[in-house]
Amino acid sequence: MSSKTGMTGEDVDLRRQAFLRRVDLEHTFRMAKHTLGWTRPKLRTPEAADRWTWLVVAHTRLRLTREAASVLRRPWEKPAEPARLTDRFTMRA
Structure with a gap:
């Protein structure tokens, strides 16, 4: 001992x-x-800290998925034939 x-x-x-x-x-x-x-931020309440935490989490997830989403067709774009890739789509990828 x-x-x-x-x-x-x-x-x-x-x-x-x-x-x-x-x-x-x-x-x-x-x-x-x-x-x-x-x-x-200068947070004064636990609720504000919780909201800020979720905001930071959401922003981080958006930043991490930005590159993966860049090759997807935008809702306002017309669907393209799979065999044809446009210059804009190729530049995005």
């Missing part, structure tokens, strides 16, 4: 390593929140 709590040396080492790893995790979350823009 290495402490008054009854933990062995291995237990103490494991907890020390977990404590040191905590710093890495905190910085990772802080940088992720900063990158996503979560730290920009």
Whole structure:
């Protein structure tokens, strides 16, 4: 036994390593929140924080799917024959 709590040396080492790893995790979350823009607004209520979180999630999903959606036909465009690709469609892809 290495402490008054009854933990062995291995237990103490494991907890020390977990404590040191905590710093890495905190910085990772802080940088992720900063990158996503979560730290920009000055939110005063938990409800506003929830709305902002969903807005950030929606914006991120739209950004991630923008490239995949660029090859789809727009609702106002006429359907094209599969064998014919227009210049505009080819440039979009």
